[in-house]
Amino acid sequence: MTNRSRSFRVPDKPSLDGIEAKWVDVWDESGVYHFDRAKSRDEIFSIDTPPPTVSGALHIGHAFSYTHTDTVARFQRMRGKSVFYPMGWDDNGLPTERRVQNYYGVRCDPSIPYDPDFSPPAKPDPKRQVSISRRNFIELCDRLTAEDEKVFENVWRRLGLSVDWRYTYATIDDTSRAAAQRAFLRNLARGEAYMSEAPTLWDVTFRTAVAQAELEDRERPSAFHKLAFHRADGGQVHIETTRPELLAACVALVAHPDDERYRDLVGQTVRTPLFGVEVPVKAHHLADPEKGSGIAMICTFGDTTDVTWWRELQLETRAIVGWDGRVVAEPPAAITSEEGRLAYGRLAGATVHTARERVVEMLRESGELIGDPTPITHPVKFYEKGDKPLEIVTTRQWYIRNGGRDTDIREALLSRGRELAWYPGHMRSRYEHWVEGLNGDWLISRQRFFGVPFPVWYPLDGEGNPDYEAPIVPYEAALPVDPSSEAPAGYTEDQRGRPGGFMGDPDIMDTWATSSLTPQIAGGWERDNDLFERVFPMDLRPQGQDIIRTWLFATVVRSHFEHGTVPWRSTGISGWILDPDRKKMSKSKGNVVTPLDLLERYSSDAVRYWAASGRLGTDTALDEGQMKVGRRLSIKILNASKFVLSVAGEDATDAPAAVTEPLDRAMLAALSEVVEDATAAFEAYDHTRALEHTERFFWEFCDDYLELVKARAYDGDATTGAGASARAALLIALSALQRLFAPFLPFVADEVWSWWNEGSVHAASWPDAAEFRAAAQDGDPAVLATTSDVLRAVRKAKSERKLSMRAEVERVVVRGKNVRNAQVAEGDLVAAGRAAELDFEITGDSELTVDVVLPASDA
RNA sequence: GGGCGGUUAGCUCAGUUGGUUAGAGCGCUACCUUGACACGGUAGAGGUCACAGGUUCGAAUCCUGUAUCGCCCACCA
Numbered sequence: 001m002t003n004r005s006r007s008f009r010v011p012d013k014p015s016l017d018g019i020e021a022k023w024v025d026v027w028d029e030s031g032v033y034h035f036d037r038a039k040s041r042d043e044i045f046s047i048d049t050p051p052p053t054v055s056g057a058l059h060i061g062h063a064f065s066y067t068h069t070d071t072v073a074r075f076q077r078m079r080g081k082s083v084f085y086p087m088g089w090d091d092n093g094l095p096t097e098r099r100v101q102n103y104y105g106v107r108c109d110p111s112i113p114y115d116p117d118f119s120p121p122a123k124p125d126p127k128r129q130v131s132i133s134r135r136n137f138i139e140l141c142d143r144l145t146a147e148d149e150k151v152f153e154n155v156w157r158r159l160g161l162s163v164d165w166r167y168t169y170a171t172i173d174d175t176s177r178a179a180a181q182r183a184f185l186r187n188l189a190r191g192e193a194y195m196s197e198a199p200t201l202w203d204v205t206f207r208t209a210v211a212q213a214e215l216e217d218r219e220r221p222s223a224f225h226k227l228a229f230h231r232a233d234g235g236q237v238h239i240e241t242t243r244p245e246l247l248a249a250c251v252a253l254v255a256h257p258d259d260e261r262y263r264d265l266v267g268q269t270v271r272t273p274l275f276g277v278e279v280p281v282k283a284h285h286l287a288d289p290e291k292g293s294g295i296a297m298i299c300t301f302g303d304t305t306d307v308t309w310w311r312e313l314q315l316e317t318r319a320i321v322g323w324d325g326r327v328v329a330e331p332p333a334a335i336t337s338e339e340g341r342l343a344y345g346r347l348a349g350a351t352v353h354t355a356r357e358r359v360v361e362m363l364r365e366s367g368e369l370i371g372d373p374t375p376i377t378h379p380v381k382f383y384e385k386g387d388k389p390l391e392i393v394t395t396r397q398w399y400i401r402n403g404g405r406d407t408d409i410r411e412a413l414l415s416r417g418r419e420l421a422w423y424p425g426h427m428r429s430r431y432e433h434w435v436e437g438l439n440g441d442w443l444i445s446r447q448r449f450f451g452v453p454f455p456v457w458y459p460l461d462g463e464g465n466p467d468y469e470a471p472i473v474p475y476e477a478a479l480p481v482d483p484s485s486e487a488p489a490g491y492t493e494d495q496r497g498r499p500g501g502f503m504g505d506p507d508i509m510d511t512w513a514t515s516s517l518t519p520q521i522a523g524g525w526e527r528d529n530d531l532f533e534r535v536f537p538m539d540l541r542p543q544g545q546d547i548i549r550t551w552l553f554a555t556v557v558r559s560h561f562e563h564g565t566v567p568w569r570s571t572g573i574s575g576w577i578l579d580p581d582r583k584k585m586s587k588s589k590g591n592v593v594t595p596l597d598l599l600e601r602y603s604s605d606a607v608r609y610w611a612a613s614g615r616l617g618t619d620t621a622l623d624e625g626q627m628k629v630g631r632r633l634s635i636k637i638l639n640a641s642k643f644v645l646s647v648a649g650e651d652a653t654d655a656p657a658a659v660t661e662p663l664d665r666a667m668l669a670a671l672s673e674v675v676e677d678a679t680a681a682f683e684a685y686d687h688t689r690a691l692e693h694t695e696r697f698f699w700e701f702c703d704d705y706l707e708l709v710k711a712r713a714y715d716g717d718a719t720t721g722a723g724a725s726a727r728a729a730l731l732i733a734l735s736a737l738q739r740l741f742a743p744f745l746p747f748v749a750d751e752v753w754s755w756w757n758e759g760s761v762h763a764a765s766w767p768d769a770a771e772f773r774a775a776a777q778d779g780d781p782a783v784l785a786t787t788s789d790v791l792r793a794v795r796k797a798k799s800e801r802k803l804s805m806r807a808e809v810e811r812v813v814v815r816g817k818n819v820r821n822a823q824v825a826e827g828d829l830v831a832a833g834r835a836a837e838l839d840f841e842i843t844g845d846s847e848l849t850v851d852v853v854l855p856a857s858d859a
Numbered sequence: 860g861g862g863c864g865g866u867u868a869g870c871u872c873a874g875u876u877g878g879u880u881a882g883a884g885c886g887c888u889a890c891c892u893u894g895a896c897a898c899g900g901u902a903g904a905g906g907u908c909a910c911a912g913g914u915u916c917g918a919a920u921c922c923u924g925u926a927u928c929g930c931c932c933a934c935c936a
Contacts, residue, residue, distance in 0.1 A: 643895030
């Protein structure tokens with residue numbers, strides 16, 4: 001209650017117009033959101049901000065979840081914490097590559113040399129993309145993402161995020177690349193990262209491997225084809241398949257060991273149709289007697305079950321689908337017959353789709369297709385960003401262990417998940433189910449261009465073949481490195497690709513391999529260890545529920561290996577934004593509303609109000625009605641503040657008057673309860689509850705308390721007495737309310753705060769319930785509640801008679817038990833209700849009843 | 860097939876460990892230009908808390924089952 005200026009600047013007509021531009025600049029200049037790194041760990045609240053993908057426009061969903069985090073940041077700051085609230089940009093990976101291709105009309109061809117004078121076509125032609133070198137391509141990626149980041153930052157500022165903009169990073173910048181490479185090299189040195197040649201889920205459009213976490217199922221039409229295999233005894237055995245085009249890749253048939261029908265056949269061989277290849281018949285428990293004919297063909301590789309069978313039954317490899325999704329030219333060696341090789345020749349070079357048609361045609365001709373194919377619909381695995389079904393191709397890839405193959409690592413990671421505090425709590429089960437369901441390690445290499453390269457070279461032997469078993473790695477001090485343009489220590493660039501020389505690893509890391517290190521990147525790991533020790537492990541990881549299996553899990557994995565700890569204490573999971581029809585918003589449906597438009601129409605605080613009314617983990621509909629409510633609330637705060645300051649402002653001295661009146665004390669007692677509740681709610685990451693309770697109190701404060709004390713506050717003695725009590729209470733409450741709203745409505749809160757205080761409300765201290773309890777003395781909230789009830793009854797009577805609220809009342813009679821016992825503020829009620837007379841009748845009834853006698857109407 | 864979450868007024872949602880007549884806002888209706896606020900205010904109508912059982916003096920709240928919606932996972936021949 002000190003340092004108040006008496007020269008108030010309360011505008012005549014307060015307004016929200018231009019409020020964002022004004023305060024964004026003020027905050028930027030004052031540095032009110034600056035992180036104070038001199039503070040010790042326990043005085044710091046650190047946030048592992050999600051770096052949004054910089055591949056176009058921000059989505060209203062971003063505004064939603066980032067607002068949640070911002071309310072927490074502001075609360076913690078007001079509680080006295082130094083808040084580490086950085087911002088990152090996720091700019092590597094496929095979304096950026098795709099955007100650059102379309103935006104500039106180019107495509108990357110790594111075989112083309114760098115052209116330092118290249119400039120992109122003036123008018124991009126999507127059908128004729130210009131081929132450019134990898135380095136030129138990456139330059140364009142850098143250029144475009146830099147522009148996008150500026151746009152993003154402006155929206156964030158306008159939304160009022162209290163980020164410290166001195167702490168930003170991009171997942172492709174030198175710092176991030178160095179961190180990603182360093183972490184990888186340490187994983188490699190400890191045996192947590194390894195290279196393996198294995199069947200890999202492969203996207204034929206992007207021509208890259210994809211990880212289990214990036215898969216999704218889509219329903220696709222298909223058909224069962226019944227094929228005749230030939231038994232040694234001249235008989236046939238029929239199998240059903242949805243992938244007849246893989247017949248040439250068939251390496252075995254498989255039936256369940258208990259299946260009587262095929263028991264004799266197991267251990268024998270059969271010949272494939274068309275190609276005449278002899279394949280064994282095997283037994284395996286995964287073969288389902290209920291499916292198809294109960295016996296299946298195993299191909300290398302039609303689906304992940306094939307991979308399991310191939311591995312567990314130790315079958316041959318007979319791959320026919322190449323990296324481009326087409327049937328490879330050379331037939332498998334096992335196809336020896338002339339007819340078989342001829343049939344294969346008709347498939348070589350064809351897409352999977354065409355190959356299927358041709359195989360079916362040939363099977364029809366040969367009579368080995370039994371009946372017509374039966375159409376079905378079944379789920380097929382897709383890369384979540386891809387358009388064609390995944391194939392399984394054997395390739396050499398880098399992996400990081402994640403418990404998918406080691407039970408001890410799995411247990412350790414499950415235990416890390418239990419160390420974390422989850423908000424809401426049930427989100428933990430998503431983490432646990434994902435970890436428990438892993439069926440392989442984390443594939444981190446991608447055959448793409450814009451990303452963090454693997455910091456690894458391979459020596460070439462005398463014939464120019466790489467020795468993958470003896471990778472050459474750089475010193476950490478040299479990071480980041482680009483092995484495709486830099487030579488390893490001890491070699492010169494002219495030895496690249498030569499026998500006895502070296503080759504760089506051509507791949508880049510999956511984007512999650514970098515973003516799984518955001519706490520380390522933002523926190524200055526191995527770059528600014530003083531900072532890192534002050535912020536890590538971080539307090540909060542806010543994020544979406546859809547990326548628990550990717551971002552959250554991967555971050556836990558990296559932190560577990562590198563630091564032996566969880567990366568944060570808590571994680572807050574935001575829900576989806578649904579459009580008003582309760583469907584998930586998506587760009588493809590064209591129902592995305594841009595945040596800027598809404599910020600302009602309703603004000604930033606109004607949009608934040610809508611966002612803050614959505615709880616963590618709960619899907620929330622985009623509701624412009626809520627934004628209207630937020631706008632109305634903001635305007636109400638302007639006007640109520642104006643009123644309080646104009647009526648009570650002159651009493652705002654260093655020595656405020658004592659609050660003596662029961663009604664005033666009652667209001668302050670109720671306020672202390674609200675403060676207590678809002679504080680507890682914020683501490684439990686329940687920002688919605690904090691807002692609801694503050695808001696409810698504020699409306700009652702305006703509707704009832706302000707009306708009741710208005711007359712008393714206007715009149716009364718200047719420095720003592722009932723009037724001074726009202727004015728002191730009004731100022732105390734106003735100060736508290738402005739601070740309670742500050743995390744939610746930062747613009748309007750600082751606006752009204754600035755009318756009568758020095759400094760920003762966002763640097764002010766969070767209200768302390770004890771302070772208000774002390775001011776309230778023995779105040780009983782029931783006095784305010786009861787008096788308000790009577791006032792409401794008076795209003796109701798006037799409203800029913802269709803009278804103005806100014807209408808005079810002849811007499812009000814309040815009946816009930818103990819009604820006189822200081823439960824009703826008599827004088828205030830008479831003034832606010834314009835009652836000539838107020839009487840009490842004590843009855844045995846615990847229920848309160850009110851009679852309002854109005855003048856007889858003229859009519 | 861397994862799991863997680865939801866189902867409360869026309870709409871969007873609260874309802875804190877079970878405790879009187881279930882709350883708010885929007886929308887709707889009526890009224891009021893009252894000296895903070897017409898970018899207002901006051902009041903009103905509107906709900907068998909998805910359904911069926913059960914526990915209990917008492918259930919929107921706890922238990923069982925069903926329906927339904929959303930999401931996730933699964934070895935999808």
